[in-house]
Amino acid sequence: MNRRRWMAASAAALAGGPAMAQAQRQKQQQDTAPPGGLPLEQFQPKSMLHARESHVPRARFPLIDFHTHITFVSREDPEAVQFSMQPAECLKVMDRKNIRTMVNLTGGYGKGVRQAVHGLSEAHAGRFVVFTEPAWTKASDPGYAKTQADLIEDAHKAGARGLKVLKTLGLFLRERGTNKLVRVDDPRFDPMWEAVGALKMPVAIHTSDPEAFFLPIDRFNERWEELHAHPDWSFHGRDFPSNRELQEARRNVMRRHPRTQVVCLHVADAEDLAYVSECLDAHPNMHVDIAARIGELGRQPRAARRFFDKYQDRIVFGTDASSDPHTPQQTFGDLMYEIYYRFLETEDEYFDYAPAPVPPQGRWRISGVGLPEPVLRKVYWENAARLIGLSA
Numbered sequence: 001m002n003r004r005r006w007m008a009a010s011a012a013a014l015a016g017g018p019a020m021a022q023a024q025r026q027k028q029q030q031d032t033a034p035p036g037g038l039p040l041e042q043f044q045p046k047s048m049l050h051a052r053e054s055h056v057p058r059a060r061f062p063l064i065d066f067h068t069h070i071t072f073v074s075r076e077d078p079e080a081v082q083f084s085m086q087p088a089e090c091l092k093v094m095d096r097k098n099i100r101t102m103v104n105l106t107g108g109y110g111k112g113v114r115q116a117v118h119g120l121s122e123a124h125a126g127r128f129v130v131f132t133e134p135a136w137t138k139a140s141d142p143g144y145a146k147t148q149a150d151l152i153e154d155a156h157k158a159g160a161r162g163l164k165v166l167k168t169l170g171l172f173l174r175e176r177g178t179n180k181l182v183r184v185d186d187p188r189f190d191p192m193w194e195a196v197g198a199l200k201m202p203v204a205i206h207t208s209d210p211e212a213f214f215l216p217i218d219r220f221n222e223r224w225e226e227l228h229a230h231p232d233w234s235f236h237g238r239d240f241p242s243n244r245e246l247q248e249a250r251r252n253v254m255r256r257h258p259r260t261q262v263v264c265l266h267v268a269d270a271e272d273l274a275y276v277s278e279c280l281d282a283h284p285n286m287h288v289d290i291a292a293r294i295g296e297l298g299r300q301p302r303a304a305r306r307f308f309d310k311y312q313d314r315i316v317f318g319t320d321a322s323s324d325p326h327t328p329q330q331t332f333g334d335l336m337y338e339i340y341y342r343f344l345e346t347e348d349e350y351f352d353y354a355p356a357p358v359p360p361q362g363r364w365r366i367s368g369v370g371l372p373e374p375v376l377r378k379v380y381w382e383n384a385a386r387l388i389g390l391s392a
C-alpha cells in the first residue's frame with residue numbers, strides 16, 4: 001500500500017460520522033443536478049459581489065445612435081425596403097433615453113431608399129438619418145462599377161446621408177458563375193468609394209466578425225453558446241478568408257480613397273485594440289463605432305478607457321439596434337440603452353452587457369469606463385454630427 005492509499009484508508013476507518021454526512025451530501029446533489037452534471041444552458045450563477053449598481057435611465061447628453069436597423073431591403077424585391085420598427089414607436093424610446101437622432105443604416109437603394117427617407121427623415125426631420133446600400137444583386141452585371149456610382153448619386157439626391165456596407169462584402173457576396181467570394185478591395189467598387197467621398201457621405205462598413213467565429217465550434221470556443229444558437233454565423237473552414245485578411249483588404253480601401261470617411265463598425269476589431277489603434281494611426285480617414293461591442297470593450301476596461309482617451313475624436317456611439325429579440329445585446333428598447341449609458345458614464349464593475357439571463361456573446365461581465373464629460377459629448381454627439389453634417 002502506498003502512502004496516499006494508506007492515508008485514505010485510515011481516514012475512512014476514522015470517519016463513521018463524516019462518511020454518513022458525505023452520503024447525505026451526495027444525495028442532495030443528485031436532487032438538484034441531473035446525473036452527468038448541470039447542463040451549461042441551465043447554469044445561471046448569481047454574482048455574490050457587493051458592487052455598486054448605478055441606474056442610468058437617460059444619457060447625460062443628447063446623442064446620435066449611429067448604427068440602427070429600422071428598415072431592411074425586402075427579400076422579395078431588392079429595390080424596396082420593409083420597416084421592421086415603426087418610427088412613432090422608436091420616437092417614444094428615443095425621447096425617454098435622450099436619443100435625438102437615429103441613423104438607419106440599412107436603407108437600400110433606388111425605390112427602397114426613397115421609401116426609407118420618406119418614412120423616416122422626411123416625416124421626422126432631425127430625428128432620423130438614412131444611409132443607402134450597394135446594389136449587391138447587380139455586382140456581377142457588366143458595367144456595374146458605373147451603375148453603382150450612379151446609384152450613389154441618385155440616393156444622395158433622394159436624401160441619403162451615407163453608405164452602409166454589410167459584412168456581405170467579403171463573406172457572402174460571390175461572383176455569378178464562378179461562385180468565388182468578391183474581395184472587399186475589389187476594384188469594381190472604386191467608383192463607388194470615390195462617389196461617396198466626393199458627396200461627403202461617410203461609409204459605415206462592417207467587415208469580418210469576432211475572431212471566435214473563425215475557429216472550430218468546440219469546447220475551447222469562448223462563444224460556443226452563441227455559435228451553437230446561430231451556427232450560420234461561423235466562418236470556420238470552407239473558402240472564407242481569415243479575419244486579418246478581411247481587415248487588411250478594408251485597409252486597402254481606406255488607403256486608396258483617402259478623402260472617403262470610413263466608420264469601421266463594431267470597433268473595427270474590438271478584441272484587438274492594439275491592431276485597431278495601429279489602423280487608426282495609419283489611416284486618418286478611419287473612425288469606429290462601438291455597436292454590439294461593449295461586451296468586448298468592457299471586459300478590458302482599462303485598455304478601453306485609454307482607447308477612448310486617445311481616439312476621442314474618432315469614436316461614435318452606436319448600438320446595432322433592431323427589432324430582433326434573439327440578439328438581446330441589440331434589441332431596441334430602454335434596457336439596452338441603459339446598459340450602454342452605464343458602461344460609458346459610470347465606473348461600475350462586473351455587470352451584464354446585455355439584458356439577458358445568460359450573457360449572449362460569451363460568459364463574462366463588464367466594467368464601465370466612466371468617460372469624462374468632454375469625451376462623452378464627442379462620442380455621443382459631436383463626432384457623428386460632423387460626419388453626417390448635422391448641426392447641434
Ligand SMILES: [Zn+2]
Pocket residue numbers: 067069320
Ligand atoms: Zn448592424
